[in-house]
Amino acid sequence: MAINAKVPESWKGRKMQQDKLVSLFQAEFERCKVRKGENAIVLSGESGRAEYARAATEAIRNLGANVFEMRTPSVRREAVPGDSKVTIVGLTPISGNKLAVDTLKQADFVVDLVLLLHSPEQVEILSAGTRILMVVEPPEILERAKPTEELRNLVESGAEKLKRAKSLRIISDAGTDVEMRLGQYPVMTQYGFTDQPGRWDHWPTSFLYTWPNEGGTNGRVVISKGDFIWPLNRYLSDPITLVIEDGYIRTIEGGGPDAQLLREQMASFKDPEAYAVSHIGWGVDPHAKWDALLTQPDSVGTEPRSFAGNVQFSTGPNLEAGGKRHTLAHFDMPMLGCTLMLDGEPVVHKGQLVS
Ligand code: FE
Numbered sequence: 001m002a003i004n005a006k007v008p009e010s011w012k013g014r015k016m017q018q019d020k021l022v023s024l025f026q027a028e029f030e031r032c033k034v035r036k037g038e039n040a041i042v043l044s045g046e047s048g049r050a051e052y053a054r055a056a057t058e059a060i061r062n063l064g065a066n067v068f069e070m071r072t073p074s075v076r077r078e079a080v081p082g083d084s085k086v087t088i089v090g091l092t093p094i095s096g097n098k099l100a101v102d103t104l105k106q107a108d109f110v111v112d113l114v115l116l117l118h119s120p121e122q123v124e125i126l127s128a129g130t131r132i133l134m135v136v137e138p139p140e141i142l143e144r145a146k147p148t149e150e151l152r153n154l155v156e157s158g159a160e161k162l163k164r165a166k167s168l169r170i171i172s173d174a175g176t177d178v179e180m181r182l183g184q185y186p187v188m189t190q191y192g193f194t195d196q197p198g199r200w201d202h203w204p205t206s207f208l209y210t211w212p213n214e215g216g217t218n219g220r221v222v223i224s225k226g227d228f229i230w231p232l233n234r235y236l237s238d239p240i241t242l243v244i245e246d247g248y249i250r251t252i253e254g255g256g257p258d259a260q261l262l263r264e265q266m267a268s269f270k271d272p273e274a275y276a277v278s279h280i281g282w283g284v285d286p287h288a289k290w291d292a293l294l295t296q297p298d299s300v301g302t303e304p305r306s307f308a309g310n311v312q313f314s315t316g317p318n319l320e321a322g323g324k325r326h327t328l329a330h331f332d333m334p335m336l337g338c339t340l341m342l343d344g345e346p347v348v349h350k351g352q353l354v355s
Pocket of ligand 1: 279314330331332
């Protein structure tokens with residue numbers, strides 16, 4: 001992932017600010033139940049934030065756990081097939097590095113600053129019982145969007161509903177009408193901390209999702225003006241329509257520059273699996289800022305994904321769900337104003353959570 005290593009001027013090189021980071025990390029690791037006697041690794045690299053590696057290491061030591069930093073090289077761009085210009089997933093600084101993977105599997109807790117998400121090695125490390133916490137958002141967002149038990153409860157109660165559902169339908173005034181069959185894949189939750197063996201999470205996020213059955217998605221998804229697409233990191237200025245048949249986007253319609261950009265970037269992976277439907281769900285955080293990237297362009301879009309009542313459509317991999325689809329292309333598309341129904345019952349109505 002092309003994680004932007006820039007740190008705002010106000011956070012650079014100042015002891016006070018580093019202390020503030022340590023205290024933010026320490027509070028987060030307490031939520032993750034990092035404790036005396038545990039073994040932790042901070043997985044860092046050239047693409048991550050050096051300040052975070054230092055702060056994470058110090059915070060873990062403050063909690064009495066054993067810790068060291070495992071520093072990795074960047075993914076070589078020539079190793080990426082196709083000519084994509086956007087962030088990739090699933091090819092990481094430890095891909096193919098058995099010693100690194102085996103070492104991480106022996107840790108109780110790993111702080112991931114390099115984005116292992118959607119990689120086979122992340123699945124393998126989690127299967128050993130290691131907890132993984134991804135941290136890539138800028139400090140202002142870590143400070144603002146604190147995980148809470150209340151958000152965890154909202155995520156988990158949504159997950160209970162999603163687990164029982166056999167079908168999911170999304171509609172919107174913009175023209176979205178898409179149906180998905182469910183049941184093949186598990187429901188996953190993100191509430192911003194990992195306190196159970198084998199759990200992955202991303203600090204700070206508040207949403208839940210599952211993957212539709214293979215081939216089980218049909219309809220149209222209209223991403224409207226003002227909706228967000230990662231990794232283009234754009235709020236759309238013109239609508240895009242995705243025509244989906246049997247689990248794959250067959251056509252990307254739209255005459256504006258956003259549609260053109262999405263067509264180009266998805267095609268740039270030269271991978272048919274880029275067009276597969278991936279995780280589908282909704283966000284629950286009433287304090288998340290939908291327009292966070294207007295003031296913090298270094299963000300990877302955590303807040304639009306967590307924003308209460310957004311409905312998130314995505315494309316690409318399903319490895320972490322237990323599927324076999326490994327692709328470096330992954331696009332998340334949180335949308336406003338949608339209604340999401342489970343077996344006909346709305347859980348999100350026109351962009352508002354149904355309680
Ligand atoms: Fe995603």
